[in-house]
Amino acid sequence: MIVVPLPLEWDDHPQDAKGRDERVHLVRLEMDSTEYQGVQDKFMKSVPDHEKVSITSIQRVQNPSMYRSYVTKKTKHGREECKP
Numbered sequence: 001m002i003v004v005p006l007p008l009e010w011d012d013h014p015q016d017a018k019g020r021d022e023r024v025h026l027v028r029l030e031m032d033s034t035e036y037q038g039v040q041d042k043f044m045k046s047v048p049d050h051e052k053v054s055i056t057s058i059q060r061v062q063n064p065s066m067y068r069s070y071v072t073k074k075t076k077h078g079r080e081e082c083k084p
Contacts, residue, residue, distance in 0.1 A: 002075070004068040009035060013062065025062040035060070 013021040029036040039058050044050040 002072060004071045006062075006064055006067065010060075010062050013064070021064075023063065023065065027060045027062060029058045029060060 011025070011027050013025045015021055029039070036058050040055055043055070044053065047053050
């Protein structure tokens with residue numbers, strides 16, 4: 001079994017009333033953070049008339065099970081491509 005660590009920049013997940021981690025957690029990024037600036041730059045490059053666009057906020061969606069599934073499938077797919 002492969003252990004997939006979560007990204008270091010992720011915040012701790014809040015817990016529900018039963019003490020279990022929430023499945024999905026939204027984290028509002030600070031406008032002056034490197035992560036916010038990176039997402040904003042990439043988004044603006046994808047918008048034709050970016051001068052007319054105003055970003056009011058950016059949120060990171062943290063979903064550990066989907067992230068682990070994505071990394072596992074990506075790793076498996078990459079290995080299959082590398083086979084002779």
